[in-house]
Amino acid sequence: MTVSANLGFPRIGAHRELKKALETYWKGETGISDLSATAAQLRARHWHLQKEAGIDVIPSNDFSLYDHVLDTSVLFGAIPRRFEPLRDGDPLTLYFACARGTADAPAMEMTKWFDTNYHYIVPEFTRDQDFALASRKPIDEYLEARAQGIETRPVVLGPVTWLSLGKSRDDGLDPIDLLDKALPAYAELLAALKATGAQSVQIDEPVLSLDLTDKQRAAFVKAYEVFAAVAPDIMLATYFGPLGDNLPLAVNLPVAGLHIDLARAPEQLEDVLAATRTRNTVLSLGLIDGRNIWRADLAEKFRLVRRAWDLVGPDRLQIAPSCSLLHSPVDLELETALDDEFRSWLAFAKQKLGEVQALTLAIQRGESAAREAFSASKSAIASRTASPRTTNQSVRRRVAAIRPDDLRRDNPYAIRQQKQADRFGLPLFPTTTIGSFPQTQEVRKARAAHKRGELDTAGYDAFLKQETERSVRIQEELGLDVLVHGEFERNDMVEYFGEQLDGFAFTKNGWVQSYGSRCVKPPVIYGDVSRPGPMTVTWSAYAQSLTKKPMKGMLTGPVTILQWSFVRDDQPRSETCRQIGLAIRDEVLDLEEAGIGMIQIDEPALREGLPLRRKDWQAYLDWAVDCFRLAASGVADRTQIHTHMCYAEFNDIMEAIAALDADVISIETSRSDMELLDAFRVFAYPNEIGPGVWDIHSPRVPGQTDMEALLKKALAAIPARRLWVNPDCGLKTRDWPEVKASLEHLVAAAATLRASAA
Structure with a gap:
């Protein structure tokens, strides 16, 4: 049966609880126990919120105290040498030193996460880099959710993306050349998740939306051959754009499922369906825009679901947002000052989960099962299209009257x-x-x-x-x-x-x-x-x-x-x-x-x-x-x-x-x-x-x-x-x-x- 899924939820809390907890901790006004308690409360709240929304596949390890890319670097022991004196001390002190720097060591670089306004901490690599599984964070958070009665799909940043986003501290070193060193640590993590009871794992590889080198392509083949032998069922997650010429590579990897972004690139659906039609690959359809706040046209999205259903059947489909909801505000219900018409045009993370679930119910039981959601979507789209407030x-x-001269200074520099x-x-x-x-x-x-x-x-x-x-x-x-x-x-x-x-x-x-x-x-x-x-x-x-x-x-x-x-x-x-x-x-x-x-x-x-x-x-x-x-x-x-x-x-x-x-x-x-x-x-x-x-x-x-x-x-x-x-x-x-x-x-x-x- 087609199920609903989510790729990630905002970390900060509806009232920015994480921000406040971090800043009081950094100022020394609270201790690690207070920060840890706030983090645990947010994780629990978000898991239960997703469960209550009817989401079948709920992520874990999508939470971070600072940045998920930095989490990956720390997870596999890729700590720059300038922080070496902190390695044997408090792990959280080391973690925040990498992100924010110390009196003696500048912070790791920070840059934009693909074409979003989210900033990630850039991994640093050297030629003699060693990797080892240095943390149990993904395992611990999976067990934390399970103890609350919620089965989750752990999220891991994939090795090709992680290495590709990094920078070399040694001339002539391409970080992707370190794949062979990194794979044993990755394999150990995935095997541990499987042994712990995780039935599936989401491995994010957004670089599949970029132009890849031959070396990166070869790295994908090598990495996922290793993973197939030890990991739970892998949902390979791509987002922020179409697979394009990387589609043959992605569909031939030994993974159980493939997530595609159909908000940014709905045109890729036919090619993906054609490439996976005769396979057993589960398709995760990223239909609800995880990066904007406009209410979805559910009727239009449902046509895409129906098309996929007709070609691959119900048992190989998941309905999901296009990407992690990290890039969306948490809850529209808090926006009581907006007028009713304008509010009807919007959907934040919590409401996007409702849209995912409405599409899932509609394909499972027929559109009448989600009649109210579809009717509200239709009304909102019509209201926004006809509203005079959008046009001047x-x-x-x-x-229309802009001239070429309007784009030039009078004289050169x-x-x-x-x-x-x-x-x-x-x-x-x-x-x-x-x-x-x-x-x-x-x-x-x-x-x-x-x-x-x-x-x-x-x-x-x-x-x-x-x-x-x-x-x-x-x-x-x-x-x-x-x-x-x-x-x-x-x-x-x-x-x-x-x-x-x-x-x-x-x-x-x-x-x-x-x-x-x-x-x-x-x-x-x-x-x-x-x-x-x-x-x-x-x-x-x-x-x-x-x-x-x-x-x-x-x-x-x-x-x-x-x-x-x-x-x-x-x-x-x-x-x-x-x-x-x-x-x-x-x-x-x-x-x-x-x-x-x-x-x-x-x-x-x-x-x-x-x-x-x-x-x-x-x-x-x-x-x-x-x-x-x-x-x-x-x-x-x-x-x-x-x-x-x-x-x-x-x-x-x-x-x-x-x-x-x-x-x-x-x-x-x-x-x-x-x-x-x-x-x-x-x-x-x-x-x-x-x-x-x-x-x-x-x-x-x-x-x-x-x-x-x-x-x-x-x-x-x-x-x-x-x-x-x-x-x-x-x-x-x-x-x-x-x-x-x-x-x-x-x-x-x-x-x-x-x-x-x-």
Whole structure:
């Protein structure tokens, strides 16, 4: 009989319980027993929630205290040597040291999980790497669920994906070459799960949605031949895109089942059905979108289920979300402030389980068994399609009127650079920060009090002015060359703008995990986007009035606003991005008119939005670059446009980054020890660059000599006249004492370089 399944559930809790437990633990306010208790409560709650929703196949080991990729590295003993002194101590201390760093050892690198806004901890490998089963986490969590009367399917990140996502610390080493060393540890784990009683195991191999090398293909064949002899029944899980030319490889592996993403790639169903029709492979149909929040069209999804049923029969089908629900908020029932019509359009993780179960009941017993769910889906789709709130004809006319000249600055960078140098008179190696300063407890309390109506707008504005002036004076005292206003009025770099743009809606509890304890609440883009009025001008102009030094205006770019929102799915993403680009363009021009001479338009999500298959890259990059240029290109030559990018691999999109034509780009490089700059050197990036010299996602305060060493490496790739000095990212999550200490070191490092260059 066809059954329902889930691939993973959000870890953080409906009220961000995990975030709060982690942060109090890190501060030393609670102990390991408190953290462990919260984690156990969340796991139990989520297992029972899924069981109560009627889900037949419930995952375990999908929970993590920080990141599932880091869990895999720790599971198999792949700990970088710099953490060796911690190996014999408390395992949790070692685990969090890898994620967050220590005073003596920088954290492991962090980058985006495929094309999502979730960040994973990048595995590190060496040529003499040893692997061993160093933890019982998957086994213990399986037994934990079973003790509560819930049979689960443990989730394990597959070896080809894990190794492929890693980086080598040794020149010439491809991590996939370590497969033979890793397989015994994997086999030991899978055999232990089988011996413990697990009937099946979900092995996630999302790299099957990418372009694979011959070496990776061979690795799949070797690994799964080993696994077939020792493992429980394997459900091989692929997601985020179609299998494409990897379909023959996937269907010929000795596995019991294959999960495919039919939300991202419904077109692959026919090919998959044809390839598996004469086999005994169980097909897991990923029909419910695990990455967006729109209610599913159950009638449309059911046609796909019926097609699969007709060709392979009922006993070989599972109905599931497209991927883990990690990327969805937990429960729509908490969103009591949304109007009924809008709520009817949405589905969060809990509701998505209901959609999975409705499709399963419909195929098991007939559509009448899920009549209520199908009727609600039909009504919601009709309501959203007909709603006038989704369409603004003036916005559409403006997009249609965009001209090529709207995407170009008046003159090339070489001419602009001289005009900007004359205007600002900056020294060699100018120092700045990326935008935000610490969001202290006082700032958060004031914002919350204002939202509750306990602090009136005049009082709140007075508080924000006080914090802004304080940050300006601190920057002046530190000796920074280019200042920022601190962004104390902003809750989030996307949400803040979305709240002031038409076409956006907001949730109260729509949190998703970004990394570790960091959660974001993405806006919902439901309609055509426009800007009713200025969004940042008042605060930037006020900050500039406090100082004679240049003050950067801080904006989030159109691609990042798009990528970090839940985006409408009833028109091309490129169209929505152009609408956002026009709104940001209006803001840029208003900032310029208000006397702001430097404007930073952050695009950390540019690389994140890149399609998984290379053949699709150029089409995306064309419109993504155009949208940034649309936002930035209306200003005069003497206005300096900055952009910022972080936690992504840039090597393969350097032409597109250069095509943005920003006067200055700041990038994250400290975790990679300036390795990311290789791409800028090989490509000969033509404009100015600020490589980060301080990893702000770690509590470690880097020393002046550390920063000088990084800057000297940067000078091998960037001419001195084009090198800026800055942190990796904004300082919102840090505390003032470490900010002041780190920035003192940063300014001193820049001064040392200036002296040596004199």
